[in-house]
Amino acid sequence: MMDRIKDLRYQIMLALYMPILLYAFSTFDLSEESYAVQSVDPVVTGQQTVVLGQPFQAKAFLSVGREQGQQLSASGDLQAVGDTAFQMQTNELLSEGEDEKTVSYDGTFRFQQVDGEVSRIPVSGQFRVRRPEIVATSENAQSLYRRCLNRLRIRVPGLENRTLRLEYGGQSTEGQTIALSPGGKQSTVDVYLADSTQSDDVYLGQKQFSVISPPRPDINVRNAGRDIQNGDNLPKRRASLNFSFKPDEEFRSRFPQDARYRASRATVFLRQGLAASEKLGTFDLSSDGRLVLTRQLRNAEPGDQITVRLEGVVRINHAGAAIPLSLNEASRTYGFIVS
Known part of the structure; x- marks a missing residue:
């Protein structure tokens, strides 16, 4: 009698839960083509605009399940830093006469599937590089006094901690402060990045000043x-x-x-x-x-x-x-x- 009751109870539970089990198995993919990747869409976050001489940096993400390893590689001037970061030096991206341009870059994510095969997913992006703004402060705002000792301080936002080289009137000085005594109607200071890894200093731009006579006594x-x-x-x-x-x-x-x-x-x-x-x-x-x-x-x-x-x-x-x-x-x- 007890065996019949147990058997009846089993049949009732099977009738209740079988539809649920069938639906679950119908949505669970166990084919040989299944990946151990939770998301195969790489995400790249980085600077949209950098100034010339400032390294471009970006982070790349690819979510991989079951602790499977991922590797990041780059092409061209782009460098992979570890498995989640890109970097590109911008010193030579602008040619003479160019003030800004859009730069594209490409890389590849490599990761292992559950069957041991290695898959590759391309990752790409772009950023804008421009010549920096050159800011000068002096005793007389944006004008210089003719045949006077004008002291100038040159700053380049974005490159505050970098070494500059300033050329003016046939002279060259490393640093941010110069003193010049122009004699014409206009004076120009050419600004270079001096701590570049390149053989030549990187030309950043120039700052022009009008030259005026001092006030009369x-x-x-x-x-x-x-x-x-x-x-x-x-x-x-x-x-x-x-x-x-x-x-x-x-x-x-x-x-x-x-x-x-x-x-x-x-x-x-x-x-x-x-x-x-x-x-x-x-x-x-x-x-x-x-x-x-x-x-x-x-x-x-x-x-x-x-x-x-x-x-x-x-x-x-x-x-x-x-x-x-x-x-x-x-x-x-x-x-x-x-x-």
Whole structure:
């Protein structure tokens, strides 16, 4: 009796669970072509854009089941780093005249199937390489002062920790800081990557600067310890003038070695009464800018007019060179009344 009950119980359970078992086996693939790979679509993640000289790097993923090994290989300039990473040097990817380009790359994943066969799956991608932005900071924003000691700092975002070589005015310097004193209307600094593994330094680009003249100074005139202006009286018995230059304050604070001025001589005219002006001569100024006219005015009468025009006005720069200042005649000419 008990055996019949057990047999009946078995038949009932078989009737209940057999459809479920049949459905499970119908969806389970055990053919010889089955792979031990959970996903055969490789995934590559990496930089979309790199600057010239900055290595391109990417990660490649392929999910493999049952701890089966996978190997990553690369072709061309691409290098495989371990089994999950790609790297490519970009130093020579841009030719002269190219600012940017799209670079394609290819590699291969190798993995083992359950039957021992080795399968290969290609993996590919692309990235953009461009010339880097060159950033310069100076004492005078984006312009340089002519024949002055301009100090520049050159930076290349993306290559902050790399060694640069800077070429300018026939000179070459490694580093990020240079000092140059341009004489033309424009100045150019060529920037190279100096720590490249290549035999030649990698040309990154150039930075151009406009070159401008420094701001003109003001000229002050004093007589016997007092400031005098055009049209003021000049005592005949104390006919001495002291000329001094007041540099632009901002320019002087930033370029103290380039903000020194002097005038070497002055041409003097005397007009007596209604007569035409007579040239008394051109006279040298002392080293402190002093002009003494007591002898020249001994025959002058009160009310006569004296005109003084400065000549040889120069700026002394950091190298000690005397650079002529382009001043119009009116800005360096003064008129006084003899008293």
